[in-house]
Amino acid sequence: MDLPSTALQRAVDQFSRLPGVGRRSALRYALHLLNMSEIDVHDFSDAMMHLKSEVRHCQLCHNISDTDICPICASPKRQRGLLCVVENVQEVMAIENTQQYRGLYHVLGGVISPIDGVGIHDLTIDALIQRVASGQPDPIDEVVLALPTTMEGDTTNFYLNKQLAPLGVKVTTLARGVAIGDNLEYTDEITLGRSILNRVPFSS
Amino acid sequence: MDLPSTALQRAVDQFSRLPGVGRRSALRYALHLLNMSEIDVHDFSDAMMHLKSEVRHCQLCHNISDTDICPICASPKRQRGLLCVVENVQEVMAIENTQQYRGLYHVLGGVISPIDGVGIHDLTIDALIQRVASGQPDPIDEVVLALPTTMEGDTTNFYLNKQLAPLGVKVTTLARGVAIGDNLEYTDEITLGRSILNRVPFSS
Numbered sequence: 004m005d006l007p008s009t010a011l012q013r014a015v016d017q018f019s020r021l022p023g024v025g026r027r028s029a030l031r032y033a034l035h036l037l038n039m040s041e042i043d044v045h046d047f048s049d050a051m052m053h054l055k056s057e058v059r060h061c062q063l064c065h066n067i068s069d070t071d072i073c074p075i076c077a078s079p080k081r082q083r084g085l086l087c088v089v090e091n092v093q094e095v096m097a098i099e100n101t102q103q104y105r106g107l108y109h110v111l112g113g114v115i116s117p118i119d120g121v122g123i124h125d126l127t128i129d130a131l132i133q134r135v136a137s138g139q140p141d142p143i144d145e146v147v148l149a150l151p152t153t154m155e156g157d158t159t160n161f162y163l164n165k166q167l168a169p170l171g172v173k174v175t176t177l178a179r180g181v182a183i184g185d186n187l188e189y190t191d192e193i194t195l196g197r198s199i200l201n202r203v204p205f206s207s
Numbered sequence: 208m209d210l211p212s213t214a215l216q217r218a219v220d221q222f223s224r225l226p227g228v229g230r231r232s233a234l235r236y237a238l239h240l241l242n243m244s245e246i247d248v249h250d251f252s253d254a255m256m257h258l259k260s261e262v263r264h265c266q267l268c269h270n271i272s273d274t275d276i277c278p279i280c281a282s283p284k285r286q287r288g289l290l291c292v293v294e295n296v297q298e299v300m301a302i303e304n305t306q307q308y309r310g311l312y313h314v315l316g317g318v319i320s321p322i323d324g325v326g327i328h329d330l331t332i333d334a335l336i337q338r339v340a341s342g343q344p345d346p347i348d349e350v351v352l353a354l355p356t357t358m359e360g361d362t363t364n365f366y367l368n369k370q371l372a373p374l375g376v377k378v379t380t381l382a383r384g385v386a387i388g389d390n391l392e393y394t395d396e397i398t399l400g401r402s403i404l405n406r407v408p409f410s411s
Binding site (some may be wrong): 008022024044050053054091093095 | 211218228237243248251253255256261263273279296297300
């Protein structure tokens with residue numbers, strides 16, 4: 004599709020870089036911006052410009068934060084001996100939304116993936132081991148591994164467990180099984196098979 | 208969903224203003240920007256900032272253009288007596304993509320819609336009438352109304368026809384009927400009904 008203006012073409016190219024945005028949506032977004040007021044477009048652009056420079060990361064858990072220590076890490080109401088290891092900040096938000104977890108977090112910033120060139124030192128693994136080993140700022144009793152169930156996630160789980168177990172900390176992982184509300188007929192074979200093998204006592 | 212940073216919240220709020228973008232997609236876009244390099248984010252923001260100020264409109268047809276007169280209006284290869292009236296620049300692109308139309312365009316910038324507060328003088332209708340009446344820069348033989356088939360589009364068609372007919376110009380509109388490749392079984396009743404009433408001689 005030939006666009007009639009280079010400025011429009013540039014905006015469309017930039018919108019197209021966003022995940023899941025094709026040329027047609029990008030054009031729709033750009034034309035929408037064109038119809039917005041000068042001030043609104045400035046606000047839009049300004050928010051993007053400052054996103055990268057203003058967003059900070061918590062020095063303790065590496066979650067996104069406005070402060071050096073994020074509100075979760077700073078909260079006296081959280082269980083400070085319980086630490087959940089996640090891949091990215093999205094998972095922190097997802098777990099927080101459940102309102103079922105009252106411990107702390109540690110954001111790895113990814114998982115070990117040699118094929119993508121992501122090694123141990125590209126992640127915050129050293130900081131995690133150091134945090135558990137030193138017992139600073141809080142002694143950790145249990146580490147919950149909440150990484151994705153991919154080959155990379157499993158590799159990372161395996162490595163973390165090997166490093167954490169000798170430190171005398173309990174290492175747990177998320178329960179896997181048939182999702183609540185799922186129809187057995189449509190549950191994938193691996194999940195259903197494992198959920199039978201790993202069946203649990205009935206509780207009413 | 209509570210976001211852990213005001214800068215992130217602001218970016219998500221801005222992305223959410225784009226058409227068809229919900230909170231979840233907006234968050235995905237913002238986190239994608241966060242993972243981009245400083246320079247790439249600057250380029251993104253910069254393209255949006257300059258979009259509004261750099262995009263110009265053709266003084267003749269009001270299409271988006273880099274120049275005062277757009278390449279279509281400036282082209283000696285177009286049929287200069289044939290003028291297609293469209294709502295927005297998207298329709299110009301759509302018609303150009305068909306490669307079936309070799310005339311000129313006139314972009315109204317909307318359709319008459321009292322309920323949205325859009326009157327005749329908010330559109331480029333006066334310029335259109337003036338353009339046809341004066342025969343400047345080119346005498347127009349035929350005006351093709353290619354507005355949407357909505358109540359507002361029909362109102363605008365009606366008004367334009369009333370203004371243009373006394374000027375001695377031929378006023379036509381797009382052929383309506385069953386789309387090519389469409390199954391009659393699934394064609395809407397109004398379209399199918401009209402396409403029977405307005406049947407045309409068979410040509411092989």
